[in-house]
Amino acid sequence: MLNAALAGEQDVPEHADHDPFHFDYVDSDEPNALALCGDGHSFIGVTIPLLDRLWQSASRVADSADVATLLNMQLSEAERTSMNVQQRIAVGVFRLELLFIVLHEWTHVVHGHVRPDDAGFANEVLARNDGNIEQQARESDADGYAAYHMLENIINGPERAHVVSVLAMGDKTVDVQEKLLLCCFIIAVAAYLFTCEPQEVNSETAYTFQHPPQALRMNLLMKSVKTWCYQNRQTLHEWLTLQPFQRLMNLVATATWGMNGGDDWSEQIRFLKSPDGMAYAERVEVALIEQIKQGYRN
Numbered sequence: 001m002l003n004a005a006l007a008g009e010q011d012v013p014e015h016a017d018h019d020p021f022h023f024d025y026v027d028s029d030e031p032n033a034l035a036l037c038g039d040g041h042s043f044i045g046v047t048i049p050l051l052d053r054l055w056q057s058a059s060r061v062a063d064s065a066d067v068a069t070l071l072n073m074q075l076s077e078a079e080r081t082s083m084n085v086q087q088r089i090a091v092g093v094f095r096l097e098l099l100f101i102v103l104h105e106w107t108h109v110v111h112g113h114v115r116p117d118d119a120g121f122a123n124e125v126l127a128r129n130d131g132n133i134e135q136q137a138r139e140s141d142a143d144g145y146a147a148y149h150m151l152e153n154i155i156n157g158p159e160r161a162h163v164v165s166v167l168a169m170g171d172k173t174v175d176v177q178e179k180l181l182l183c184c185f186i187i188a189v190a191a192y193l194f195t196c197e198p199q200e201v202n203s204e205t206a207y208t209f210q211h212p213p214q215a216l217r218m219n220l221l222m223k224s225v226k227t228w229c230y231q232n233r234q235t236l237h238e239w240l241t242l243q244p245f246q247r248l249m250n251l252v253a254t255a256t257w258g259m260n261g262g263d264d265w266s267e268q269i270r271f272l273k274s275p276d277g278m279a280y281a282e283r284v285e286v287a288l289i290e291q292i293k294q295g296y297r298n
């Protein structure tokens with residue numbers, strides 16, 4: 001399914017030159033996703049431990065009564081026989097998590113973050129301390145571009161029919177469907193980020209990360225989500241204020257509690273609200289805007 005989608009890639013003049021895509025699973029001891037260019041291919045890989053972790057987090061979300069209430073599926077007998085509510089949520093959230101991760105890696109290629117025969121690549125899941133602000137900006141760029149394309153795909157594109165069917169939204173109005181599709185995307189990204197162990201951040205370590213701390217990643221990504229909504233669905237843009245966003249985040253934090261080693265993001269948020277933290281976050285955002293302005297051709 002992913003290879004078919006990647007093969008249908010349109011020629012986008014703003015993208016960096018790259019070879020055709022190939023997706024595959026990778027055997028490894030570590031949860032990770034990667035993008036590599038070489039030998040005439042742009043390779044996107046997801047390791048088996050990461051798939052296991054995504055399925056675990058999606059299953060946790062599926063156990064949440066609050067998520068079931070939000071989705072309010074009214075299953076017919078036939079629908080229930082094929083998959084019950086919990087199974088549908090797990091399948092739907094897992095698929096959205098995986099699509100987001102693949103689009104994040106895809107961005108690393110089409111935005112020229114990965115060059116042919118690059119030796120090293122980031123670990124997308126385990127925290128590392130050999131990064132810098134430029135690299136964090138590239139990771140945020142990959143998050144934002146992936147989020148934008150996810151929404152385009154699940155609300156305006158071919159993925160919509162599939163998610164609507166899995167999550168049994170067919171009987172709901174278009175407006176309700178779209179709000180729920182947006183919620184499901186936010187839930188899936190949050191579920192993925194909540195499974196990564198929160199990085200311990202202070203005014204020194206912040207500048208050495210490969211990815212911004214999860215709380216900042218989510219914030220920057222949501223700017224891209226807001227932009228898509230503003231350009232495509234004014235009603236969603238007006239609806240998506242801080243309150244519903246925080247409600248979704250709390251819901252997923254509760255559902256996935258303990259998966260990341262038992263820490264929440266409160267330390268990160270405390271730092272990001274401090275003067276040092278605000279200065280750091282601004283550096284990341286300025287670097288991100290600079291990269292977007294420069295373009296990705298070469």
Ligand SMILES: [Zn+2]
Nearest residue numbers: 122124139142
């Ligand atoms: Zn990345």
